[in-house]
Amino acid sequence: MMDENLSIGFIGAGMMASALIKGVIKAGKAKPASITASDAYQPSLDRQAAEGVHTTLSNREVVSRSRVVFLAVKPDVVASVLDEIKDDVDPDRHLIVSIAAGISLESMEGRLNSGARVVRVMPNTPCLVSESAAAFALGTHATAEDRALVQELMGSVGYACEVKESQLDAVTGLSGSGPAYVYLLIEALADGGVRMGLPRQVALQLAAQTVKGAATMVMTTGQHPGQLKDAVTSPGGTTIAGIEALEKAGFRGAAMGAVVAATQRSQELKALSATPDKSSK
Structure with missing residues (x-):
């Protein structure tokens, strides 16, 4: 069962992050006040603030306020974001969930401190109406509890299943697009x-x-x-x-x-x- 006080962070507050935020709130899996979002684009933050989500320009603040941190940024900036938050990510506390297409678990784990728990997810935008089709792959240090958490979190906004990481490109081509x-x-x-x-x-x-x-x-x-x-x-x-x-x-x-x-x-x-x-x- 998901923790009622689960704190969720989103680094990046664009369309997909917005869909996930709204879907999770609608499903009752998190309260707006327990969600933190950062983005370099102020209008995106304004839209989230209007829904009661805590917003910030600081990616590090997102990590400090959250247990689950979604990386919802463009693939070409994932590396710089991970470098920025590296020392704030505590493997015992944080689960990093990336929805950035094409960025491997190995590359993300390599930019974080040893033992970091990472999961890759490929959702799609119908999560906005709780009809997402999502697949996820676990990183080296992700636990059974992490698997259950991601399954429940993504399952709350539609259908979710675990696949091998090598299959995520096909998931992107089928349900992502x-x-x-x-x-x-x-x-x-x-x-x-x-x-x-x-x-x-x-x-x-x-x-x-x-x-x-x-x-x-x-x-x-x-x-x-x-x-x-x-x-x-x-x-x-x-x-x-x-x-x-x-x-x-x-x-x-x-x-x-x-x-x-x-x-x-x-x-x-x-x-x-x-x-x-x-x-x-």
């Missing part, structure tokens, strides 16, 4: 409805609810998506005609290719992060 693929699908379905005469707002609501309902069916029934697809596909009917159009357009291959491309880009960014002189653009 996946919401954008689904938004594109919803937009395309809605455009199809408009093309066939539906009002824009009606088409958008129907498309979004259809995706939500279909996902809920997969999650709650335990049936393979292919089985659920076959159950609504009548011989000679409308659905099989639509599926044929998708197959002819290479829908499956495009979806698979998106995951592969995003995974490969994550791997490229990881390689670039190890070479400071190169740009990730």
Whole structure:
């Protein structure tokens, strides 16, 4: 069971950190006053302060006020942040949780004092509505208690599972980038409805609810998506005609290719992060 007085810090208060903060508060896993956030961009801090979160310009203060510290900064500044907070991180007290893509556990542990407990997490933005899909990997010194804490913390804002660190690039390509693929699908379905005469707002609501309902069916029934697809596909009917159009357009291959491309880009960014002189653009 999570400590009711758990103190959580966020170094970086951008979009993903904001989503996590709001999700954790909404789930009742932490009170706003027990959360501390730092950022170099004052408007980001102002947004958190308006929610009752303690804000500061000092990353070291975040560490001093927190038991769990999320690194929610761009990958190219993780090294400098770790160098800054190194002497403030107590392995017996602090758990460092990084959501920075492409920064390995080994590299982070190497910049902190011996014994530092580190976990890498790849969440996604639907944690803002408590529907995150997240995966995490434990560092060398992370404990079973740390595993349970991260599982509960991330599970409070959606689905969370432990994976090998080597699998996190694939997680990035699938669920990390996946919401954008689904938004594109919803937009395309809605455009199809408009093309066939539906009002824009009606088409958008129907498309979004259809995706939500279909996902809920997969999650709650335990049936393979292919089985659920076959159950609504009548011989000679409308659905099989639509599926044929998708197959002819290479829908499956495009979806698979998106995951592969995003995974490969994550791997490229990881390689670039190890070479400071190169740009990730």
